[in-house]
Amino acid sequence: GQQVMQIPQYQHVQEGEDFTTYCNSSTTLSNIQWYKQRPGGHPVFLIQLVKSGEVKKQKRLTFQFGEAKKNSSLHITATQTTDVGTYFCAGPFGFNKFYFGSGTKLNVKP
């Protein structure tokens, strides 16, 4: 079936350490999106990747889209307590219909 898998489910890091979450799709995706949901909040759009092998950066966040367009990763350098939350990837399975992964919950110890 159509699904997007994410690992790890949880990640606990010390402030200043790096963090990476991985996303894998069962099928080739036309694009992939990443969202962040703070505790008690709602998902907030971070970025979209479209091209095979694409790499995009937002300050300490680096997003990659795999060459086969079936996997993606989000890497945070030198985590801060403000990075706490759950990070979701989402891929389109049908026009404008995005399926979300189960998310990676990041906890940062000060």
Next chain:
Amino acid sequence: DAGVTQSPTHLIKTRGQQVTLRCSPKSGHDTVSWYQQALGQGPQFIFQYYEEEERQRGNFPDRFSGHQFPNYSSELNVNALLLGDSALYLCASSLDPGTDRYGYTFGSGTRLTVV
């Protein structure tokens, strides 16, 4: 703030009852999608409305239905509530086909508890 507005914020219903959740999309957006998010899980796609019609549907039973009004606002109806319907219901708006460039804008959600 012209973001996505959902009401009510919290709701408690009894098993077997019916519920209606409401959503006003971000100003300028014409597409509304509904998601169900169980505790600790990712959002699950319920359906999407565009031009007052259901355009896409996820793997949810017919107990889940919706509507979109001419002003682009939307309702989600759930009949014959089950305990398993307890979740955060998220409304997401987008500009068709702008989702592919700018992503969804989510509302704060309605927390539904079925007892």
